[in-house]
Amino acid sequence: MREGKINSVLVRAFLFLYYAGWALVFSFIPVYLKGLGLSMGEIGSLSALSALIGALIQTPIGSLSDKIKRRKPFIIFGLLINSLIYLLLFPRITMYKSFIFVYAFSGLCTYTILTASSVLIVDLSVSGEIGRDYASSRMWGSIGFLASILLSGVLPVLTYGRAMFITISVIFLFSALLVIPIREPERKISVLAPKVRGFVSLISNRQLLNFLIFYFLYYTTLTSASTYVNLLVKSLGGSNRMVSFSYGVSSGIEIPFMFIIGSLSDRIGRRPLLVLASLALPLRMLLYSIASNPLHIIAIQSMHSVTFAVMVVVPIAYINDIIYPEERGSAQGMFNMITGFASAFAPFFAGYIADVVGISRMYLFLMLLAIFSGIWLICFIEESMALHKDKSDSLGVFLKLFSAPLCRRGK
Secondary structure, X not given: OHHHHXXXXXXXXXXXXXXXXXXXXXXXXXXXXXXXXXXXXXXXXXXXHHHHHHHHHHHHHHHHHHHHOXXXXXXXHHHHHHHHHHHHHHHHOOOHHHHHHHHHHHHHHHHHHHHHHHHHHXXXXXXXXXXXXXXXXXXXXXXXXXXXXXXXXXXXXXXXXXXXXXXXXXXXXXXXXXXXXXXXXXXXXXXXXXXXXXXXXXHOOHHHHHHHHHHHHHHHHHHHXXXXXXXXXXXXXXXXXXXXXXXXXXXXXXXXXXXXXHHHXXXXXXXXXXXXXXXXXXXXXHHHHHOOOXXXXXXXXXXXXXXXXXXXXXXXXXXXXXXXHHXXXXXXXXXXXXXXXXXXXXXXXXXXXXXXXOHHHHHHHHHHHHHHHHHHHHHHOOOOOOOOOOOOOHHHHHHXXXXXXXXXXOO
């Protein structure tokens, strides 16, 4: 029991620190690149390359991780390499072609860290309630993101030039040091490496495929929007401090909602929360498109509580619900690859649209994509859990309205 508590503290401390560093990378590296003269399309293509490398590398890295029965080495080496990249390479290059190599290598490390750390949390889960356990650990990453963003708002020097790169490098280094003492359990849950045989079997699972199509559309929209919030704030005349406050609102409000949603989805089902998120996403895109002041963006970011928090926790639980235990490795591997491909396509797609029509109008295109993802959910995605069937339970009766897709209504 004592070892479990120590592991829990170390994992949460690692997530806190790692996402504190990631907050600076995500929020201010694009602003830095824009200052060097790169277009939004070029910035988006660099982010796309990073995510694509992450999606493609998952299978070999996952297979190796399962084979050696260790997650920590992949997290530690990824953090150390990224620490050196941001300390030694990023400040020295200014050309788009040079950034291609740096982003490719950094993407390999970043997505290895993200995938291996996610499965380490699952490995260490002891309660069996994956939704709750994952959310209660992952929320510390959001707390770290928020703390970093608030600090950068108070100390804007952390968002510029050499000071920013040194800060990122030091944070990643200390994150690696926190992972070293974690005791990995001998029993592993294979959720990293999808197997070809597993893919063949899962292709025939229509419920899973429908869900992955919805998730790709939704996550592409959400990632596109979040990637360019910083540049939208700058285009409206906002400072780096305003960028900090914008991301601070989104990360701050997602923290309590992430835990609430994790527990709520275990109690009332997954689909009602997915429907709620799908209704909120197009509205969020519309509001971005008509915003005329950086303060508007800060207010809109509060919708992150629904549109993001749901999609961090519920999809993992949903897939676990609908797949046989022996297929979970392949199913989660397929899910992680869809996440990687959506993360790759989103900034590339949105960046070049923004170059053509402007960043505000880009959000109208994203609104259409969000509407389409919502239609797909409402028409084809079924509930993955058995809902409360007591007719006297008014909440259960109400939620049942959200439990069946339109294609199944009346059957």
